[in-house]
Amino acid sequence: MDLLKQRIRTDGLILNNSLLKVDSFLNQQIDPALMLKIGEEFVNRFKGETITKILTIESSGIAVSVMTGLILKVPVIFARKRKPKVTSDDVYTAKVYSYTKGESNNIMISKQFLHQDDSVLIIDDFLANGEAAAGLADIVKQAQAKVVGIGIVIEKSFQPGAQKLAQAGYRVESLARIKSFANGQVEFL
Ligand code: G4P
Ligand code: NA
Ligand code: NA
Numbered sequence: 001m002d003l004l005k006q007r008i009r010t011d012g013l014i015l016n017n018s019l020l021k022v023d024s025f026l027n028q029q030i031d032p033a034l035m036l037k038i039g040e041e042f043v044n045r046f047k048g049e050t051i052t053k054i055l056t057i058e059s060s061g062i063a064v065s066v067m068t069g070l071i072l073k074v075p076v077i078f079a080r081k082r083k084p085k086v087t088s089d090d091v092y093t094a095k096v097y098s099y100t101k102g103e104s105n106n107i108m109i110s111k112q113f114l115h116q117d118d119s120v121l122i123i124d125d126f127l128a129n130g131e132a133a134a135g136l137a138d139i140v141k142q143a144q145a146k147v148v149g150i151g152i153v154i155e156k157s158f159q160p161g162a163q164k165l166a167q168a169g170y171r172v173e174s175l176a177r178i179k180s181f182a183n184g185q186v187e188f189l
Pocket of ligand 2: 060061124132
């Protein structure tokens with residue numbers, strides 16, 4: 001997706017040769033027009049598939065997921081990383097280890113929002129080691145629903161997540177695929 005790649009080139013900052021800071025349009029300040037374009041692109045990539053729900057994880061996956069759900073006219077569910085005070089105990093959980101943060105979270109979704117007859121598109125902002133997406137896919141499986149595919153805004157292709165998810169049989173559509181951060185420059189695949 002050229003518009004997104006351009007934006008990463010102009011506004012992205014590379015930290016420690018491995019992290020891309022995109023706080024000005026995705027991770028803190030959000031550019032709604034770009035989010036809508038990203039939603040349209042996800043809808044395009046998965047055209048022809050039956051999708052009944054979008055599943056993401058708080059917080060940065062929510063904006064693009066809502067845009068996608070708005071176009072498809074389907075609900076958007078986001079997994080929580082810690083248990084909210086007001087939630088039922090009837091939850092699906094999955095353990096997600098974050099290499100970036102060096103900690104594990106038990107992500108959770110109330111059982112009432114995912115059913116056996118759902119066809120779920122999983123969406124997230126970044127794909128690095130694939131832990132978050134794999135945890136979301138695991139929750140879909142627990143609900144005996146179907147994973148249609150995984151839509152990612154920015155894939156760091158030099159980390160193992162994309163390959164791991166493909167090997168597990170999931171269709172992964174990433175809108176920007178980063179090959180490397182060599183010489184302080186973002187190089188796309
Ligand atoms: P994984 O799910 O692919 O295994 O990724 P990892 O544990 O490494 O990522 C942990 C958090 O860091 C995730 O956000 C993920 O989106 C984010 N992340 C990973 N690599 C990058 C990067 O290069 N740049 C930025 N900006 N974020 C990255 P999170 O903790 O769930 O936070 P949020 O969704 O609330 O923003
Ligand atoms: Na995320
Ligand atoms: Na993030």
